[in-house]
Amino acid sequence: MKSRLSPVSLFISPLLIDLNYKLVIYFYLHNSIEQVNNLREIQALRRLNPHPNILTLHEVVFDRKSGSLALICELMDMNIYELIRGRRHPLSEKKIRRYMYQLCKSLDHIHRNGIFHRDVKPENILIKQDVLKLGDFGSCRSVYSKQPYTEYISTRWYRAPECLLTDGFYTYKMDLWSAGCVFYEITSLQPLFPGANELDQISKIHEVIGTPAEKTLTKFKQSRAMSFDFPFKKGSGIPLLTANLSPQCLSLLHAMVAYDPDERITAHQALQHPYFQEQRATEKQALANHRKAFFPEHPVAPELLSNNWQISKEGRKQKQSTRQEEDHPKRQGPAYLMELPRLKLSGVTKLSSYSSPALQSACGPRANGRVPVLRPLKCVGTNQKTDPQKDIKPNLRQYRLPTIERKAGGY
Structure with a gap:
């Protein structure tokens, strides 16, 4: 067991492995x-989980x-170093x-989530059958x-030139250099x-x-x-070193x-490289099969297909009508005309209509029994002269007020 009191911790060899629950305890x-x-x-690990290629905590x-x-954490089979150690023949390119795609x-x-690892090496890349997972985030930033x-970060063999030649001025691109060394x-x-x-x-x-x-x-010299x-x-x-x-x-x-x-290339750009064309196609097909499993395509009857345009047209009409109703709400009340019941008043005689003489002269029937037709009034503009006989002016008396003299700032 190794004691370490600094906030940045490193993975220690597991002291307890539970094979029943497939767990490893550090x-x-x-x-x-x-x-x-x-x-x-x-x-x-809390931020990055769950992900199929990140060690599960x-x-x-x-x-x-x-x-x-x-x-x-979850128990993996081995790391990359254990996988290639002692091998006489390299792995198949497939x-x-x-x-490498994983x-x-x-x-x-991890880069999309604002973290870079800073210690990518074969010992920190774990394998379980054909699944690869990145672990040991004790040096992440x-x-x-x-x-x-x-300055002294990452294992020396996988350390990028900017880590070696600057006073700590490096970025997440150092992870891609380390991954390239692992690749080789x-x-x-x-x-x-x-x-x-x-x-x-x-x-x-x-x-x-x-x-x-x-x-x-x-x-590099500017930062050292x-x-x-x-x-x-x-x-x-x-x-020259890799002829195969x-x-x-x-x-x-x-x-x-x-x-x-x-x-240097980024991880996102590397995923789009032609070297991974087969992996992208396989992943795309698996995603399509997954969607079909959860969202099966149901066959549609021919009569429904022929009436599709009618249904869509009626649907558009209904949407337009509902929009118009929302913009111009109708008055609340019955949607049809109804006749009000007649009132039965006891002890009330028939009322006769009365009107003023002016209304009788204007709207009353003429000698021939016909009601005159009311014509709209004509509006006269301000610039037009009206008939002086019809223009009635009230008789107003004019008075002249005495002048007020101002004395010593007052009135």
């Missing part, structure tokens, strides 16, 4: 529950008395392609956290850059890839206190181990 030592809650590993158990912390999916998932980061190691059963120390690590990279362009070195210059090397190139790989495989490998992180 133990740590911590002082308080606050440290446990601040563990990036636990926060990252079932439960977190912390004992206050002993300060021991247990992470209960299996390699399947594993690794790129896991990296794309937020994509949005402020630089510089920890799966195909050739040997590490791509097995440096003995940091200086030897840079030398191994330059022997294969060659020295970078001057603009790339200038970017000390200056460095490397003698020009063309590099032997990856194809397909051109598409080499194309993706070159894109993942590009020296300049700005020119």
